[in-house]
Amino acid sequence: MLHSNLLRLVARGGPKRWMSTTTKLTSVEVNDKTGIATLTLNRPPVNSQNVQLLVDLQSSIGEIESNKSRGLILTSACSNVFSAGLDILEMYNTDEERLRTIWTELQNAWIALYGSSLPTAAAINGHAPAGGCLLATACEYRVMLPKRLIGLNETQLGIIAPKWLMSGFLNVLPQRVAERALTQGRLFTTEEALAEGLVDEIANTKEEALEKCAAFIGSFTKVNPLARSLTKLQFRAENIKEFEKIRKKDVEDFVALASRPEVQKGMGIYLENLKKKSKK
Numbered sequence: 001m002l003h004s005n006l007l008r009l010v011a012r013g014g015p016k017r018w019m020s021t022t023t024k025l026t027s028v029e030v031n032d033k034t035g036i037a038t039l040t041l042n043r044p045p046v047n048s049q050n051v052q053l054l055v056d057l058q059s060s061i062g063e064i065e066s067n068k069s070r071g072l073i074l075t076s077a078c079s080n081v082f083s084a085g086l087d088i089l090e091m092y093n094t095d096e097e098r099l100r101t102i103w104t105e106l107q108n109a110w111i112a113l114y115g116s117s118l119p120t121a122a123a124i125n126g127h128a129p130a131g132g133c134l135l136a137t138a139c140e141y142r143v144m145l146p147k148r149l150i151g152l153n154e155t156q157l158g159i160i161a162p163k164w165l166m167s168g169f170l171n172v173l174p175q176r177v178a179e180r181a182l183t184q185g186r187l188f189t190t191e192e193a194l195a196e197g198l199v200d201e202i203a204n205t206k207e208e209a210l211e212k213c214a215a216f217i218g219s220f221t222k223v224n225p226l227a228r229s230l231t232k233l234q235f236r237a238e239n240i241k242e243f244e245k246i247r248k249k250d251v252e253d254f255v256a257l258a259s260r261p262e263v264q265k266g267m268g269i270y271l272e273n274l275k276k277k278s279k280k
């Protein structure tokens with residue numbers, strides 16, 4: 001009781017310490033009382049994942065791990081979007097080297113989060129399609145605001161999510177639900193996501209979502225951290241091993257796919273539609 005009251009107090013603006021951070025598109029704040037770090041994605045308007053955001057994310061995860069925080073909460077500074085996934089503008093009309101860098105940094109960011117030994121939770125305070133869902137499902141626990149969308153919608157864009165990118169999704173959904181959702185490119189509403197187990201709780205505000213994430217991380221207070229992390233990593237080891245085997249080839253596969261004229265044309269149309277929609 002005392003512990004959860006403390007977490008609530010702290011999440012509402014109790015004593016906080018800003019850590020020195022050299023990154024710009026992510027920030028890290030460690031709560032002095034709980035030792036829990038909040039990692040905020042800060043690339044308005046939609047936290048689309050360009051190379052810089054992905055590099056900053058890795059650097060912030062590294063910073064949190066080396067500062068021995070008790071856990072990591074991933075959230076967004078954007079008011080209605082957790083992350084819109086990969087920055088399509090960066091993948092459009094570019095050269096192979098840039099595509100290679102984008103994909104390598106996405107892989108690096110995913111493995112840093114998925115393979116983190118710390119307890120991790122996502123406070124999903126907005127939509128989380130594609131790469132946004134990837135980051136959320138790399139965490140161990142998800143709390144989401146109502147009436148937002150989450151899922152891997154790649155097939156809707158005519159593209160295929162590789163196996164490693166589905167790992168987190170497959171960790172939390174029954175195979176049958178995951179297969180159907182992935183083939184349909186389905187985006188779940190928060191309420192549907194809760195019913196299927198894609199998210200663990202719903203919160204009405206970002207503050208409440210942070211509180212619930214902190215309570216999840218607080219649930220490990222009495223568990224030996226080494227035993228906890230080794231147990232977590234045992235569950236994830238197979239996916240990580242499979243990923244390591246194919247990661248180089250996966251970069252080349254992505255570059256080949258994303259450079260295809262018809263895929264580039266599709267991206268152009270998708271971007272145009274996004275822009276038209278946002279002007280309405």
Ligand SMILES: CC/C=C\C/C=C\CCCC/C=C/C(=O)SCCNC(=O)CCNC(=O)[C@H](O)C(C)(C)COP(=O)(O)OP(=O)(O)OC[C@H]1O[C@@H](n2cnc3c(N)ncnc32)[C@H](O)[C@@H]1OP(=O)(O)O
Binds near residue numbers: 089131159254263276
């Ligand atoms: C397409 C990739 C092709 C080939 C690669 C091949 C295979 C590899 C597998 C790839 C695996 C991962 C893929 C991805 O992550 S791709 C990205 C998929 N993301 C989406 O489909 C989401 C698109 N965005 C939205 O649906 C909405 O923006 C969202 C998130 C629901 C928020 O809605 P809203 O708050 O109303 O905001 P707007 O739509 O008005 O957007 C504001 C502004 O942002 C621009 N924008 C949105 N999303 C992206 C994006 N992902 N990349 C770049 N830019 C984006 C949007 O155009 C608006 O711009 P404006 O200039 O008009 O203000």
